[in-house]
Amino acid sequence: MSTPLISVENLSVEIKTDRGLLKAIRGVSFDINAGDSIGIVGESGSGKSITLKAILGLLPNNAHVSAGKIFVEGKDISTLDPKSRRALLSKNTGMIFQDAIAALNPVIKIGEQISEVPRYRLGKSKDESKAIALSLMEKVGITDSESRYSLYPHQLSGGLRQRIAIAIALSGSPKILFCDEPTTALDVTIQAQVLRLLNELRTNSGLGIVFVTHDLAVVNELCDDIRVMYAGRFVESGTVQKTFNEPTHPYTFSLLKAAPDPDQSVHRLFTISGEAPNLTQPVVGCPFAPRCFSVTSQCSESEPELLPIAQSKSACFNSVDHTKWAAEDSKEGARR
Amino acid sequence: MKSAKTLYIGAGLLGALVLAAIFAPLITSFDPTEQDLMNTLLGPTSQHWLGTDPLGRDVFTRLIYGARVDLAIGLLAVVLPYIIGVSLGLLTGWRGGKTDSVIMRVVDTVIAFPFYVLAIALVFIFGPGIKSIIVAITLVGWVAYCRIVRANVLVAKEQDYIHAARLTGLPTSRILRRHMLPNVISQSIVFAMSDIVLSILAIVSLGYLGLGVPIPTAEWGSMIQEGQGYITQQWWLATIPGLMVVYVGFSLSLIGDGLVARLER
Numbered sequence: 001m002s003t004p005l006i007s008v009e010n011l012s013v014e015i016k017t018d019r020g021l022l023k024a025i026r027g028v029s030f031d032i033n034a035g036d037s038i039g040i041v042g043e044s045g046s047g048k049s050i051t052l053k054a055i056l057g058l059l060p061n062n063a064h065v066s067a068g069k070i071f072v073e074g075k076d077i078s079t080l081d082p083k084s085r086r087a088l089l090s091k092n093t094g095m096i097f098q099d100a101i102a103a104l105n106p107v108i109k110i111g112e113q114i115s116e117v118p119r120y121r122l123g124k125s126k127d128e129s130k131a132i133a134l135s136l137m138e139k140v141g142i143t144d145s146e147s148r149y150s151l152y153p154h155q156l157s158g159g160l161r162q163r164i165a166i167a168i169a170l171s172g173s174p175k176i177l178f179c180d181e182p183t184t185a186l187d188v189t190i191q192a193q194v195l196r197l198l199n200e201l202r203t204n205s206g207l208g209i210v211f212v213t214h215d216l217a218v219v220n221e222l223c224d225d226i227r228v229m230y231a232g233r234f235v236e237s238g239t240v241q242k243t244f245n246e247p248t249h250p251y252t253f254s255l256l257k258a259a260p261d262p263d264q265s266v267h268r269l270f271t272i273s274g275e276a277p278n279l280t281q282p283v284v285g286c287p288f289a290p291r292c293f294s295v296t297s298q299c300s301e302s303e304p305e306l307l308p309i310a311q312s313k314s315a316c317f318n319s320v321d322h323t324k325w326a327a328e329d330s331k332e333g334a335r336r
Numbered sequence: 337m338k339s340a341k342t343l344y345i346g347a348g349l350l351g352a353l354v355l356a357a358i359f360a361p362l363i364t365s366f367d368p369t370e371q372d373l374m375n376t377l378l379g380p381t382s383q384h385w386l387g388t389d390p391l392g393r394d395v396f397t398r399l400i401y402g403a404r405v406d407l408a409i410g411l412l413a414v415v416l417p418y419i420i421g422v423s424l425g426l427l428t429g430w431r432g433g434k435t436d437s438v439i440m441r442v443v444d445t446v447i448a449f450p451f452y453v454l455a456i457a458l459v460f461i462f463g464p465g466i467k468s469i470i471v472a473i474t475l476v477g478w479v480a481y482c483r484i485v486r487a488n489v490l491v492a493k494e495q496d497y498i499h500a501a502r503l504t505g506l507p508t509s510r511i512l513r514r515h516m517l518p519n520v521i522s523q524s525i526v527f528a529m530s531d532i533v534l535s536i537l538a539i540v541s542l543g544y545l546g547l548g549v550p551i552p553t554a555e556w557g558s559m560i561q562e563g564q565g566y567i568t569q570q571w572w573l574a575t576i577p578g579l580m581v582v583y584v585g586f587s588l589s590l591i592g593d594g595l596v597a598r599l600e601r
Contacts (some may be wrong), residue, residue, distance in 0.1 A: 058499050061432070073372050090505025103496040107518040116514075117504045165500070 003074040004031035005092060005175055005208070006055065011068035012053050013047070013232075020280040024050045026232040027068065034175040037202055037209040039219030039240065041255070042229030043276055048212045051229075052178050056095060057085065090121070094169030098181040100161035104153035110164050111149030112135075117171040130195040141197055159190035164196065170201070176208040177201070183218060193315045195221055216259050220244060228252045231277050231287035238312030248314035286316070294318050343594025347599045349587035357403035363375055366394035368401035368554040377570050385456075389573055398554035399580060405555045407584070409466060410536035413473040414528055420474065420522060421481025426512055428482065429489025429520075443479045451476055455538055466549055469542055471536050480531065481524050488520035493534060495519075522599035529592035533585040556580055 013025040025047045032038060040048045053059050055070055057077075070077050072092055076199055077085045097103040105113060115133035118124040124132065130149075137145035140163040159258065162182055169177055179198070183191040197221055201207045211222055219226055219240060226243050227249060228236040236249040247253040254272045274291040285300040286292070292299065298317045306315040349536070356583060372392030379387050387397040428439040455472045462468030492498055493516075501515045542548040543557020551558055556577040563573025 056503060058503070060494060084503070086505055089532050090360045090503060093503070095500065095503050097496045097500065099496065103500045105497040105501070105519070108514065116501075116506055116510070120507055168500060168504060202477050 003071070004033050005073065006032040007071040007074075008032075009049075009069045009071070011051070011054060011070065012066045013050055013059065013063055014066040015050075015060075015063040017062070017280065019278075022280045023066075023280060023283075024063065024232055025054065026279075026283070028229075028232075029068075030178055030227060030234070030237070032208055032210060034208050035202070035206045036176075036225065037223040038211070038225045038227060039223035040210065040212045040227045040229055041214060041219055043214060045276055045279075046229040047232040048229050049180050051115060052095070052180055052210065052212055056089060056093060056178060063138075081197060088174065090172055090174075092174055093176050093178060094172065094174035095178040095180065096162065096165050096169050096182045099185050100158065100165045100182075103165045104161060104168075106153055109150045109152055110156070111151075114164065114167050114171055117168075121172060132171070133167075135173055137164075139170070139201075140164075140167045141193075142167075157190075158186050162190075162194050166197065166201075170207075172305060174207075176210060179209060179211045179213075181213050184213070184215070191218075195322075198222060216255065228255070231283065232279055233287075233315065234306055234313075235315045236321055237306065237314075238314060242311050246310070246312075248309050248312050249316045250294050250318070251288050254291075254293070268296060288316075299300055340594065340598075342590050343598065346587045346590025346592075346594060350591065351583065353403055353584065353587075355408065356400050357407060360397075360400045360404065363400060364394065364397040366397040367395065368398045369552045369556060377566065379503060379570070380572075386572060386576060387570065389559075390566065393554075395559075395573065395576065398559060399556075399577060401554040402556045402559060402577065403580070405466075405549055405553060406536055406557075409421055409469060409539050409549075410532050410584075412537040413470050413477065413539065414532045416470065416474040417477030417531075418481055418524070418528055420487050421478035422517075422521060424478065425482040425485025425524075426489055426516065426520070429486040429493065430508075430512060430516070436486075439482065443482055446476060446479045449476075451534075452538070452541065456542070456545070456547065457567055459542060464542075464547045464550060469548060473538055477531065477535065480527065480596050484524045484527055485520055488523060492516055493520050522595075526592050526599065529588050533588050536581060536584055540577075 008031070009029050011025055011028045012023065015022040015024050027049055028047075030038070040051065050059070052062070053063075054065055059065070065078070072088050075088065077088065080088065102238045104110065111130070111133055114136055115129040118132045119126065119129035120180060134145045134149065135146070142148060142160065142163055148156075153164070156164065165182075166177075177198075182192050186194060195218060198209060198211075202209055204221075209222065211219065213219060223240050225236060225237075226240045227234045228243070228249065230251050236247065236252045238248070243252060244256065247256055251272075254270070257270045258272060260266075260269055272291055277287045277290075283303060285302060288302055289295050289299040296318060304315045304317050306313050370393065372388065374392065375384075375388055376390050376392040377388060378384055378392075381387070384394050384396065386399065389395055389398070426437045454476050458472035458475060459468050462471055498511065498515060498564055500509045538559035539548060539555075540560070543555045544561045546558075546561070548557050549555040559577040560574045563570070563575075563577070566573050
């Protein structure tokens with residue numbers, strides 16, 4: 001097998017906080033190849049955004065990679081000097097953010113922001129850069145690109161801003177686009193447009209996508225693979241199809257159950273009781289155990305590893321038997 | 337709209353003085369240093385609008401020629417510290433780490449001294465004169481800009497648009513110049529407006545102490561100093577140059593207020 005484009009091995013990140021050292025990511029491994037589409041889902045604070053930031057070298061000052069390695073094109077980026085690390089990363093990756101208005105420079109015209117990379121990184125002429133920027137704007141579905149070229153970010157609607165942000169991210173023709181909840185701040189119709197755009201980019205240009213979100217429906221729409229994150233680790237990993245139909249980890253099962261189903265009327269939506277663990281404290285046993293419906297004595301003793309089960313991987317001692325859970329679930333539902 | 341008015345009134349007041357200073361020879365027919373010992377200490381007359389000083393020099397003429405010196409030095413004594421302070425603030429905020437520690441310790445040291453004590457000491461070292469005033473004020477003044485810009489850079493550095501720019505692999509010089517700078521200088525521009533007043537005040541004070549522009553060049557500080565002996569009889573000799581400083585200060589703070597409203601959204 002050839003080397004993956006980006007390979008993350010046992011990545012751990014610690015954040016210094018007032019309450020002590022927070023182990024935000026505790027050993028995360030995965031590979032990304034061109035054309036992949038991976039959805040990383042989890043609750044707030046599960047470490048999904050930090051994972052992206054760690055890979056892209058955007059960790060805030062109080063955070064650092066405490067263990068693990070990140071390989072880009074097979075090169076360990078921690079061994080590179082900052083300049084060549086940035087060059088290697090920017091050649092291969094782009095990123096779009098949750099809040100497009102914050103990700104665009106308020107004082108620079110959007111056209112200039114898109115044409116900057118061709119002009120100043122790739123060394124194209126002014127006219128060439130502008131032509132590239134205009135074609136990128138059309139590629140991300142902006143009509144009338146010529147007249148919009150000299151607008152400022154605040155003059156655009158939310159959906160257009162995110163399209164511009166995508167155009168900027170694509171301006172260095174990266175192979176992988178990292179998306180940090182890019183649709184969360186948008187209303188549903190615009191969300192659908194942006195997702196459609198990302199989907200088109202993926203199928204037409206073979207762009208790889210790593211999509212961080214807490215919205216399972218978005219992952220279902222856009223991604224082939226899914227990683228479910230909990231307390232700084234992947235607890236389940238598999239294809240979207242497999243995982244949505246036959247979850248192997250109780251957390252994934254509960255998450256899917258908590259998502260509203262338009263075909264079914266329910267009295268109250270299911271919630272996962274309790275809170276995610278405080279990661280400034282050492283984790284003893286399975287971090288999900290206090291909230292889990294299928295706990296055994298083993299769960300409080302040691303933390304389960306992410307091991308293969310069926311076609312997926314699951315970090316659970318009792319990973320499962322979704323049929324049994326579903327049966328119990330419906331029994332319980334009938335009782336209510 | 338109100339901010340626009342403040343800005344324009346301030347700019348108008350200052351502009352009038354600047355024009356008067358530039359076209360001084362057209363406004364007055366006297367020479368600012370020419371003595372007329374037959375007509376000393378005159379009160380306001382139709383010929384000498386603000387009277388004459390102990391050496392018979394026309395006070396009005398000295399006032400507008402003095403504006404040339406004070407405004408020019410005041411501006412220069414802000415532009416130089418501004419450029420140095422903003423560049424170093426940008427650098428120290430962006431690089432962080434050791435660079436930041438070293439530069440900020442220097443800043444702390446400069447700030448630890450009272451402004452005038454340090455400025456006067458430096459002028460003593462370099463010897464009186466325009467050059468040494470500017471050098472002294474620059475050496476003392478850059479720290480304020482450095483701090484303001486550094487604080488803004490630290491905030492902007494964690495903004496997504498800077499992250500986004502870094503991710504696309506743009507050269508650092510481009511990120512700092514085009515992405516960072518326009519977003520971090522507005523506060524320092526506003527501060528510069530009030531700083532011009534401070535630096536004019538410093539020049540006038542140094543002039544008053546005899547450390548400023550060498551006599552007989554017309555300069556407000558030395559005019560105040562020369563006039564102070566006659567304060568009970570010819571009070572205008574010392575008072576009017578003082579009012580000029582107030583006038584400049586007033587118009588600059590109007591400009592500053594207008595800019596605050598406009599730049600800080």
